[in-house]
Amino acid sequence: MKTIAIIGAGLGGLSASIKLASKGYDVHVFEKNTYSGGKMMPVKIGTHHFDFGPNTMTMPEVFDSIFEEADLNPRNYYSWIKLDHHTKNVDHDGQSFMMSTDDSYMKTQLLKLDPFAAENYHAYLKEIERLYDLSKNSFFPRMFTKWQDYLSPGLFNAVVQVRPLEKMNHFHERYFKHPLLLKAFNRYSTYIGSSPYQAPATFAMIGYLEMVQGVYYVKGGNTKLAKSLEMAAKDLGVTFHLNSQVMNIHIENKKARRIDTATASLQTDNVIINGDLLHAYPNLVDEKNRPSMPNKKIERSSPSISAFVIMAGLSTKLENLEHHQVYFSKNYAQEFETLFNGQWPDDPTIYISNSSVTDPSVSPDGDNLFILVNAPPLTDENRISLEDYKEKVYDKLEKHGLSIREHLVVEKLVGPEEIQERFHAFRGALYGISSNSLKNSFLRPSNQSKDIANLYFAGGSTHPGGGSPMVVISGKNVAEKIIKEDRSTV
Numbered sequence: 001m002k003t004i005a006i007i008g009a010g011l012g013g014l015s016a017s018i019k020l021a022s023k024g025y026d027v028h029v030f031e032k033n034t035y036s037g038g039k040m041m042p043v044k045i046g047t048h049h050f051d052f053g054p055n056t057m058t059m060p061e062v063f064d065s066i067f068e069e070a071d072l073n074p075r076n077y078y079s080w081i082k083l084d085h086h087t088k089n090v091d092h093d094g095q096s097f098m099m100s101t102d103d104s105y106m107k108t109q110l111l112k113l114d115p116f117a118a119e120n121y122h123a124y125l126k127e128i129e130r131l132y133d134l135s136k137n138s139f140f141p142r143m144f145t146k147w148q149d150y151l152s153p154g155l156f157n158a159v160v161q162v163r164p165l166e167k168m169n170h171f172h173e174r175y176f177k178h179p180l181l182l183k184a185f186n187r188y189s190t191y192i193g194s195s196p197y198q199a200p201a202t203f204a205m206i207g208y209l210e211m212v213q214g215v216y217y218v219k220g221g222n223t224k225l226a227k228s229l230e231m232a233a234k235d236l237g238v239t240f241h242l243n244s245q246v247m248n249i250h251i252e253n254k255k256a257r258r259i260d261t262a263t264a265s266l267q268t269d270n271v272i273i274n275g276d277l278l279h280a281y282p283n284l285v286d287e288k289n290r291p292s293m294p295n296k297k298i299e300r301s302s303p304s305i306s307a308f309v310i311m312a313g314l315s316t317k318l319e320n321l322e323h324h325q326v327y328f329s330k331n332y333a334q335e336f337e338t339l340f341n342g343q344w345p346d347d348p349t350i351y352i353s354n355s356s357v358t359d360p361s362v363s364p365d366g367d368n369l370f371i372l373v374n375a376p377p378l379t380d381e382n383r384i385s386l387e388d389y390k391e392k393v394y395d396k397l398e399k400h401g402l403s404i405r406e407h408l409v410v411e412k413l414v415g416p417e418e419i420q421e422r423f424h425a426f427r428g429a430l431y432g433i434s435s436n437s438l439k440n441s442f443l444r445p446s447n448q449s450k451d452i453a454n455l456y457f458a459g460g461s462t463h464p465g466g467g468s469p470m471v472v473i474s475g476k477n478v479a480e481k482i483i484k485e486d487r488s489t490v
Helices: 011-022 060-068 103-113 115-138 147-151 153-161 168-172 179-192 201-213 223-235 277-284 295-299 332-339 386-399 416-422 438-442 468-489
Strands: 003-007 026-030 041-045 048-052 080-083 085-090 096-100 215-218 239-241 246-252 255-261 265-267 270-274 306-314 324-327 350-354 368-375 408-414 455-458
Touching (some): 003 011, 003 246, 003 265, 011 026, 011 060, 011 223, 011 270, 011 455, 011 468, 041 223, 041 306, 041 408, 048 306, 048 368, 048 408, 060 223, 096 103, 096 179, 096 201, 103 115, 103 179, 115 201, 168 179, 168 201, 179 201, 179 332, 215 223, 223 239, 246 277, 255 270, 270 277, 270 468, 277 295, 306 386, 306 416, 332 368, 350 386, 386 408
Parallel strands (some): 003 026, 003 270, 026 239
Antiparallel strands (some): 080 215, 246 255, 255 265, 306 368, 306 408, 324 350, 350 368
């Protein structure tokens, strides 16, 4: 029985552990925090439960497949709730628009707001479905180890067809004219930590997931999904070492032979790093053993955006809140320019998840507001007072009729510094390298080390990219690669 060490119990590490354990491997998962799930972190303050991390869930079949392929029934662990009308978008002037998978509901709204969009909406859905199908079939299941991998005739043809040279905003201007609609659909770039004015139109496919397949919520809180993955892994015999930080990966003859924590060591046949590659790789492997990724190369990387989060528990339930809502800045392009210049916007776009609308059990005594604004990646020059910025956020929400302060019972703030420290995230970035360039979008760091034969990477900072489903796919791809290589040597 071969031993696998997985460093990090995020969604990628959890999915890899289930796949490998179901095939008979001796799997050990090491996690520096006291819980599994990575950024999918449960926070309980009084009677208010908050889902830190991903709040908008798509592609439920990806999560279910991890259980099903291990001969487990996902419904024995968690259940989905579909949100048909899922995100209210509000512009600076108060105009609003609700995103929905209900086609007739969408057309009714579009006819009032943007007749051009109403006329072109079906063409938009058809095109983003095409982008999604190409990505799903050509990119998601594959691991890329070098740029030449893209030159196979079938794959090269797929790359050309997914609009790699067109920017997301330019793509959306083909179908929408109203400023609020452009902001709402351009916001998909933030799901990968990037700017819609720089990221390729390829990522507009995210719209297919939300506007056709739908947005989902896990009953009891989205963090229950991570807990369910951990439970399934344990049911299959995976050993978890929580509150156990790996300090070093011992390399010998270009292979990872042992991992060391502060108190123990484990001899291993393969190692999977499930974490921010830009932080974990240089901290766990001596530079001499990774010539393909020296420190200077890592330091030159362009990180994705970070986040400032307010978790606010209220004493009541506000009438004008949905499960998901976004309050946009007046000048969206300027906001992204400010962020990627390393500064905090004066007029931030504000996202709020209020899951108690759908599931009162997670916050029975009042709203559980997960308030998020985009923040620049961390530098020595852009550290600010989170308390002061919080007041700016609350002031803007009051202008939209949301009185947070007068109903506030509990509150917790999280900024880029804590994200960097708690999740070992490079400069506090949420998704590793940004996708603001063609290279970083299509040639993200590989899932396998170029220098160490049995060292692999899973997570949002590697292929196929950011977002919970992509992270789960990355872990599954790595596990399948290990299984395939072992079978080929038998």
